[in-house]
Amino acid sequence: MKSPSHPRDRGIPEATVARLPLYLRALHLMAERGIATVSSEDLASAAGVNSAKLRKDLSHLGSYGTRGVGYDVEYLVYQISRELGLTQDWAVAIVGIGNLGRALANYGGFVSRGFRVAAMFDADPEVVGDTIAGLNVEHIDALEAAIKRRGVSIVVLATPAAAAQEVCDRVVAAGVTSILNFAPVVLTVPDTVDVRKVDLSIELQILAFHEQRKAGGPLMAVDTQ
Amino acid sequence: MKSPSHPRDRGIPEATVARLPLYLRALHLMAERGIATVSSEDLASAAGVNSAKLRKDLSHLGSYGTRGVGYDVEYLVYQISRELGLTQDWAVAIVGIGNLGRALANYGGFVSRGFRVAAMFDADPEVVGDTIAGLNVEHIDALEAAIKRRGVSIVVLATPAAAAQEVCDRVVAAGVTSILNFAPVVLTVPDTVDVRKVDLSIELQILAFHEQRKAGGPLMAVDTQ
DNA sequence: CTGACTTTGTGCATCGGTTCACAAAGGGAT
DNA sequence: ATCCCTTTGTGAACCGATGCACAAAGTCAG
Numbered sequence: 001m002k003s004p005s006h007p008r009d010r011g012i013p014e015a016t017v018a019r020l021p022l023y024l025r026a027l028h029l030m031a032e033r034g035i036a037t038v039s040s041e042d043l044a045s046a047a048g049v050n051s052a053k054l055r056k057d058l059s060h061l062g063s064y065g066t067r068g069v070g071y072d073v074e075y076l077v078y079q080i081s082r083e084l085g086l087t088q089d090w091a092v093a094i095v096g097i098g099n100l101g102r103a104l105a106n107y108g109g110f111v112s113r114g115f116r117v118a119a120m121f122d123a124d125p126e127v128v129g130d131t132i133a134g135l136n137v138e139h140i141d142a143l144e145a146a147i148k149r150r151g152v153s154i155v156v157l158a159t160p161a162a163a164a165q166e167v168c169d170r171v172v173a174a175g176v177t178s179i180l181n182f183a184p185v186v187l188t189v190p191d192t193v194d195v196r197k198v199d200l201s202i203e204l205q206i207l208a209f210h211e212q213r214k215a216g217g218p219l220m221a222v223d224t225q
Numbered sequence: 226m227k228s229p230s231h232p233r234d235r236g237i238p239e240a241t242v243a244r245l246p247l248y249l250r251a252l253h254l255m256a257e258r259g260i261a262t263v264s265s266e267d268l269a270s271a272a273g274v275n276s277a278k279l280r281k282d283l284s285h286l287g288s289y290g291t292r293g294v295g296y297d298v299e300y301l302v303y304q305i306s307r308e309l310g311l312t313q314d315w316a317v318a319i320v321g322i323g324n325l326g327r328a329l330a331n332y333g334g335f336v337s338r339g340f341r342v343a344a345m346f347d348a349d350p351e352v353v354g355d356t357i358a359g360l361n362v363e364h365i366d367a368l369e370a371a372i373k374r375r376g377v378s379i380v381v382l383a384t385p386a387a388a389a390q391e392v393c394d395r396v397v398a399a400g401v402t403s404i405l406n407f408a409p410v411v412l413t414v415p416d417t418v419d420v421r422k423v424d425l426s427i428e429l430q431i432l433a434f435h436e437q438r439k440a441g442g443p444l445m446a447v448d449t450q
Numbered sequence: 451c452t453g454a455c456t457t458t459g460t461g462c463a464t465c466g467g468t469t470c471a472c473a474a475a476g477g478g479a480t
Numbered sequence: 481a482t483c484c485c486t487t488t489g490t491g492a493a494c495c496g497a498t499g500c501a502c503a504a505a506g507t508c509a510g
Binding site for chain 1 (some may be wrong): 378
């Protein structure tokens with residue numbers, strides 16, 4: 001907060017934030033195996049990045065390593081967790097209990113490490129009342145009330161594309177400011193609200209692009225016009 | 226179109242490639258609504274990006290717009306599809322038919338627009354033989370044979386983390402060079418193989434980071450979307 | 451045909467992120 | 481304590497992506 005040079009500067013680069021969960025996963029794995037300290041070289045290769053990048057990333061959080069030794073695994077787990085806000089308990093709601101919603105409710109990363117599925121909603125009376133991952137599916141009518149009652153602060157949208165914007169508007173109106181969107185639509189939200197999207201078909205299309213390029217070889221005779 | 230001054234440069238920036246599917250989706254939507262031409266401004270806002278970026282992205286594919294008018298929707302759909310390799314038919318295999326695998330098999334983006342789920346595999350005898358999205362689930366033992374027989378070139382991994390690397394090795398040995406990985410592990414592959422990963426819990430953790438900052442920070446950084 | 455108007459395509463400045471490479475810092479041995 | 485070895489943390493160069501702002505290219509009306 002004072003000098004702009006080294007302290008725990010609050011301005012952590014977005015690219016770094018996106019990699020912290022990666023480091024965290026590798027560290028958890030190492031902790032389970034009883035590894036006490038790890039060098040930037042080893043941690044980087046476990047996380048699939050290069051070691052200079054890892055060191056620069058970690059340097060944004062503070063100076064938690066020991067020169068000549070490496071990083072203490074437990075300590076680093078704690079520091080990264082704290083930075084990401086995983087030392088608190090986040091109540092997550094999933095809206096849209098189709099195949100995807102069900103998958104998410106059972107997904108390991110959702111039920112541990114700071115997150116807890118606190119509510120699930122669907123519009124289909126056939127699905128409402130089902131128990132999934134030990135939790136009851138509620139009707140979408142109960143959305144606002146349940147969000148407030150359970151202190152939900154992050155909502156996962158797994159609805160059909162056509163329903164996503166409407167549900168989004170409702171959860172925003174209910175005070176939610178973080179949304180993870182799986183529906184293939186561009187959501188419109190006030191800029192106080194954070195939306196991250198995951199679009200599976202986009203990833204597939206990027207793969208197809210590269211695959212096509214490989215198949216065509218170094219000489220690409222493409223233009224048919 | 227083959228002018229040496231502005232050739233269809235084969236070096237399309239990665240960031241551009243990642244956005245093309247976004248433009249494509251917006252264009253498909255417009256085509257359905259009978260919109261014949263669209264300006265960069267309108268298309269950009271439908272895709273959720275800024276218009277200068279959109280124009281620069283499209284300029285990497287060629288000069289497909291008309292000044293003073295905009296872009297022909299159908300024509301642009303075709304050009305982007307061709308660039309992404311979606312004018313051909315990609316046979317995709319899904320390995321791991323748990324909740325997530327099932328969701329993917331039924332996912333709209335997987336069964337249209339150039340992609341076709343050609344095979345599904347699981348290790349659980351309970352699941353093998355089930356029909357999902359009109360297709361039979363085969364035993365993992367049949368992996369290599371079925372991949373070759375059906376001409377599968379892209380494999381989607383939706384297995385538990387512990388099984389992912391082994392399955393990955395097998396599909397790579399069978400000649401697959403594009404993998405979409407949903408398992409939370411860092412896969413090791415020869416560098417001729419393309420891996421893209423989707424980790425749902427990472428996205429959630431990034432949201433938590435920003436949410437925490439909103440809630441707690443004495444200084445609120447403006448965050449852009 | 452001319453002139454007003456619209457919208458593309460791009461040169462350029464800028465910004466954020468990556469990588470290199472090394473001085474600084476610490477541990478351990480003697 | 482001193483020296484050697486290892487590994488961090490970071491300055492600086494580099495690289496790709498972004499966004500501005502405008503000339504060029506086209507449409508359309510009269």
